[in-house]
Amino acid sequence: YASVLSLLDLGGIALRAADRAPTEPIVIAGGPCAVNPEPMAPFFEALVIGEGEEVVHEIMDLLAGFSPPFADAEIRSRFLGELSRIEGVYVPSLWPVEQVGRFIVPQPHSPDKPAVRRRIVEDLDAALFPTRPLVPYRESVHDRAQIEISRGCTRGCRFCQAGIIYRPTRERSVETLRRLANEIIDATGYDQISLSSLSCTDYTRIEELLEGLHQDLSDRRVSIGLPSIRVDAFGVELARRV
Ligand code: SF4
The missing domain is CATH 3.30.750.210 (Transcription Regulator spoIIAA)
Incomplete structure (x- = not known):
C-alpha cells in the first residue's frame, strides 16, 4: 500500500483523489488487493473488483468517448458517474461509508447499483x-x-x-x-x-x-x-x- 503512495508522489500526482485537479490523471486500481478496497479508497478515483479481462475494454471504451484530459470538474465528475455504472467498478467518492461495528460499509447511492458485484470471466x-x-x-x-x-x-x-x-x-x-x-x-x-x-x-x-x-x-x-x-x-x- 505504501508503495502505491510513493508511486503517486514520484509521478507528481496528488495523493488523495479529492485533491486532484480536473486535468490530473484518473487513478484506477485492480487485482487481488483491490478486492478489499476501503483501506485505499481515498487514493483512487476507481477500483475494479474482480477479474479484469473484460471490464478493461468497457473502461477503455468509456474513456475514448470522453477523450481526457478533462476540461473541467463537471466533465470529470460525469465521467466518474458513467464509470461507476460499469459492473464491478467501485468509485469511492460516490459511495458514502458508514461504520457498522468493526466494519466500514459503503452505502448504496443509486437504486441502479445497490452493490458492486465482483467481475468474473464466465467463459x-x-x-x-x-x-x-x-x-x-x-x-x-x-x-x-x-x-x-x-x-x-x-x-x-x-x-x-x-x-x-x-x-x-x-x-x-x-x-x-x-x-x-x-x-x-x-x-x-x-x-x-x-x-x-x-x-x-x-x-x-x-x-x-x-x-x-x-x-x-x-x-x-x-x-x-x-x-x-x-x-x-x-x-x-x-x-x-x-
Ligand atoms: S485454497 Fe487452493 S490455492 Fe489456496 S492454499 Fe488451498 S490449495 Fe492452495
Whole structure:
C-alpha cells in the first residue's frame, strides 16, 4: 500500500483523489488487493473488483468517448458517474461509508447499483490470453513462457485469499491450451513453458494436456514446468510426463 503512495508522489500526482485537479490523471486500481478496497479508497478515483479481462475494454471504451484530459470538474465528475455504472467498478467518492461495528460499509447511492458485484470471466476458454508477451533482453525472474490452464481452486483453505477471490473454478480446454502453447513458443522462442494455476495437478485433464504438449513441443526441445502442485495429487506417471 505504501508503495502505491510513493508511486503517486514520484509521478507528481496528488495523493488523495479529492485533491486532484480536473486535468490530473484518473487513478484506477485492480487485482487481488483491490478486492478489499476501503483501506485505499481515498487514493483512487476507481477500483475494479474482480477479474479484469473484460471490464478493461468497457473502461477503455468509456474513456475514448470522453477523450481526457478533462476540461473541467463537471466533465470529470460525469465521467466518474458513467464509470461507476460499469459492473464491478467501485468509485469511492460516490459511495458514502458508514461504520457498522468493526466494519466500514459503503452505502448504496443509486437504486441502479445497490452493490458492486465482483467481475468474473464466465467463459475462461474464450477469454483473451496474450501469446506475444515482451521478451526481456536480459534474464529476469519467471523468464519463460506461461499459459494459465485454470483459475480458482476447489480446496477452500481458510487462510488463502486466492482460493476465495478466484471462485468459481474454471478451466481452459486441452485444445485451447495446446494452441496457446504453440502460439506463445512460436512468438517468443522460449525453451520452457510453465502451466500456471493455483494447483496444476487439480486440472482435470492434466495427463492428457501433458501428453499433447509433449507431442507438440518435445521436438523443439521445450520443457514443461508445473509451478504449483499439491503433493497428494502428484504421482509417478505425472513425474514421468514432466
Ligand atoms: S490455492 Fe492452495 S492454499 Fe489456496 S485454497 Fe487452493 S490449495 Fe488451498
